[in-house]
Amino acid sequence: MKKIAIIGAGISGLYLANLLEKEKDFEYKIFEKRSKLDLEEGYGIQLSVNSIKLLNKIGFKNIPALDIFFPKKVNFFKSNNPNKICDINLTQFNDDLNKYTTTKRSTLLKFLLKNIPKDKIKFNTILNNIDYSNNIKVYFSYESEENFDFVIIADGVFSQSKLIISKENLKPKYNNSIALRGNFNKYDDNNISIFMGSNFHYVIYPVNQNNEYNFVAILQKKLKESELKNEQFFQSEIFINSLKKTLTNNSLINLENLTEIRAFPVFVSKNLATTNQKNIFLSGDALFAFPPSFAQGASQSIETAHDIFASIISGSDNLYKNRISRIHSINWRSKLNHFAFHLSNPINTLIRNIILQYLSKNKKFLQSYLGKIYRD
Ligand SMILES: Cc1cc2nc3c(=O)[nH]c(=O)nc-3n(C[C@H](O)[C@H](O)[C@H](O)COP(=O)(O)OP(=O)(O)OC[C@H]3O[C@@H](n4cnc5c(N)ncnc54)[C@H](O)[C@@H]3O)c2cc1C
Numbered sequence: 001m002k003k004i005a006i007i008g009a010g011i012s013g014l015y016l017a018n019l020l021e022k023e024k025d026f027e028y029k030i031f032e033k034r035s036k037l038d039l040e041e042g043y044g045i046q047l048s049v050n051s052i053k054l055l056n057k058i059g060f061k062n063i064p065a066l067d068i069f070f071p072k073k074v075n076f077f078k079s080n081n082p083n084k085i086c087d088i089n090l091t092q093f094n095d096d097l098n099k100y101t102t103t104k105r106s107t108l109l110k111f112l113l114k115n116i117p118k119d120k121i122k123f124n125t126i127l128n129n130i131d132y133s134n135n136i137k138v139y140f141s142y143e144s145e146e147n148f149d150f151v152i153i154a155d156g157v158f159s160q161s162k163l164i165i166s167k168e169n170l171k172p173k174y175n176n177s178i179a180l181r182g183n184f185n186k187y188d189d190n191n192i193s194i195f196m197g198s199n200f201h202y203v204i205y206p207v208n209q210n211n212e213y214n215f216v217a218i219l220q221k222k223l224k225e226s227e228l229k230n231e232q233f234f235q236s237e238i239f240i241n242s243l244k245k246t247l248t249n250n251s252l253i254n255l256e257n258l259t260e261i262r263a264f265p266v267f268v269s270k271n272l273a274t275t276n277q278k279n280i281f282l283s284g285d286a287l288f289a290f291p292p293s294f295a296q297g298a299s300q301s302i303e304t305a306h307d308i309f310a311s312i313i314s315g316s317d318n319l320y321k322n323r324i325s326r327i328h329s330i331n332w333r334s335k336l337n338h339f340a341f342h343l344s345n346p347i348n349t350l351i352r353n354i355i356l357q358y359l360s361k362n363k364k365f366l367q368s369y370l371g372k373i374y375r376d
Contacts, residue, residue, distance in 0.1 A: 004028040004312070005138055005148040007127050008155035009037060012284030012301035014112035016152060018058045019309040021115055026312070030116070031125040031140065033155065037109055042183040042260055044207040044214025045105045046192070048374045051299035052098045054306045055111075061097065063111055068103045069206040070094075071192045076356055078349065079197035079251030085353045086360040087191070093374040100374070102192070102214070104207045108298070127153075127161045132277050150279045150312055154305070159286035162273050172267040174228055175291055177338075178221045179266050180243050182258035184213040197250045198344035201293070215258055217247055218292060220342055223265065234263045266292060272327060274320050281308045281319065288327045293337035296330050296373065330373060 002025060006013045009032035020028045052060065076085040090100045129139040130151065139145045153161045157172050184204065192205040202217035227233050234240075240263050244255050269289045273282050284301030304323060311319045340356075343349045359365045 002026050002149040002312075003147070004150045004152065005127075005136075005146070006030045006152045006154060007161045008032060008153070008159075008284075008286070009034075009121055010154060010156055010284060010301070011108065011112065011298050012286075012305045013152065013154035014109065014116065015054070015058070015302045016154070016283065016305040016309055017116050017120065018112060019306070023313070028120065030121045031127065032121055032123050033126050035123050037113070039106045039110055039113075041104070041106050042207070042212060042214075043105050043181050044102055044205060044216070045108060045298050046205065046295040047101045047103070047108075048296070048299050049093050049095070049098045049100055050374050050376075051302040052101055054302050056098060058115070060111060063103075063107070066209045067107045068101050069190070069208055070099045071102055071190065071205055073191040075189065075191050075193045076360070077193060077195045078353070079195040079200075079202070079247075079253070082252060086357045088360045088366065088370070090192075092363075092366070093371055102205050102207055104212075104214075105298075107208070127151075127155075127164065130165055130280070132280065136279060150281070152281050152283055152305075152308060153286050154283040154301075155286055157267050157269070157285040157289040159273075159282075162275075162282055162286050165275055165277060165280060166273060168271065168273075170269075170271060170273045172289055173270050174223065175266040175268045176220055176222055177266045177291075178219050178223075178234075178243060178263055179292065180215075180217040180219065180240070180247075180261065180263045182215045182255075182261040183207075184215055184257060185259070186211055186257070187213040194341065195251060195253070196341045196343070196349075197247070199342050200247065200250070201341035202247065202251075202253070203295075215255075216292075217243070218266065218338070218341075219243055219246060228265055234265065239263060272324060274324075278317070281311070283308055287323070288331070290331055291334040291338050293341060294330060294334035294373075296334065300327075300330060333369065333373070 009030050020026050072091050073087045075087045126141045128141055131137040135147045136151055137147050155161050162170055190206055195202050200219040204213055204215050207214050268291050272288055283304045290297055307319050340352055343352055
């Protein structure tokens with residue numbers, strides 16, 4: 001029986017646990033820093049077909065239809081103009097069983113937790129040290145140590161565990177942008193709508209069949225180191241109101257009915273974190289955190305976990321070879337989206353809109369820019 005430690009009970013760690021749960025020759029434990037997972041929050045998540053295929057392998061297709069949504073299009077608008085610039089048909093990337101899906105993050109987490117026995121997750125625990133001179137010995141914060149055959153580091157963008165195993169500077173960097181999230185209870189568009197403004201964009205989409213909608217805005221903002229370290233700064237009413245004002249002054253959106261509003265700084269990876277230590281793998285945002293403008297973070301976290309599972313089962317160490325080119329492709333697309341969505345000069349935005357109108361209907365481009373990521 002091989003023993004596996006999964007550090008972090010996020011999307012990536014829990015997906016891997018679901019795959020391992022079906023394997024008789026492996027025993028796993030999840031170690032989670034928090035005292036419990038937040039299963040109530042209403043924020044949304046977009047899952048493209050590539051991750052839906054993998055989620056369906058563990059039964060996601062049986063999730064109640066009311067709890068998810070299948071948006072058919074992505075609509076593009078200028079934030080201060082009600083006329084749509086263009087749209088992209090998302091159904092061209094779907095097949096009969098696997099469809100582009102939106103839902104609440106908490107719905108996904110509840111689904112991932114459903115098949116994991118309670119005693120397999122140890123809360124309030126972090127990894128303190130690893131000794132891999134012989135077997136892999138892991139030292140935990142509750143002053144205990146345990147031997148494992150594999151360690152999977154899936155503790156998110158601020159992964160402390162990867163800093164312990166690597167000497168490189170792998171700390172994420174501030175992406176000079178703030179995310180403002182919230183929920184709407186009513187909105188009159190059942191697609192994914194992207195509104196582009198000067199140095200910001202926001203996205204609205206349904207998260208279920210219950211008239212609940214996710215709102216997420218990404219606003220460019222330079223911040224001081226002291227502000228970035230101060231969590232209260234992001235939750236202060238003054239700061240949140242200033243972000244709302246930036247959005248409402250420069251667009252047609254009315255944010256009065258937005259609930260559960262939260263702001264936080266967006267951090268991304270500077271470098272790809274790999275490890276030369278045999279049988280220690282990095283997964284999800286701990287491996288690489290993308291800018292959010294391509295909505296691939298969760299999908300990639302699921303993909304990496306799936307690849308790690310395949311590597312463990314087959315004994316292959318080819319994992320990063322395939323991952324590196326995929327990460328590179330998604331990272332430049334995320335950066336390009338961010339750049340294009342935030343243009344401010346009127347001539348540049350006009351040219352962008354004309355290009356968007358052309359590309360949104362160009363099948364060859366769509367297959368290469370989106371299809372390659374969503375389907376391959
Ligand atoms: C504004 C915004 C919008 C986004 N929207 C989307 C979207 O629409 N679609 C999409 O695909 N992606 C989206 N993402 C990205 C996505 O949320 C992440 O990529 C994904 O959650 C990463 O999963 P993970 O399992 O790697 O990490 P996480 O889900 O962050 O989980 C990490 C877990 O590890 C735990 N942990 C932390 N430190 C330790 C430690 N030292 N020891 C033990 N446990 C620890 C944490 O408590 C947490 O439970 C968005 C991101 C942002 C910022």
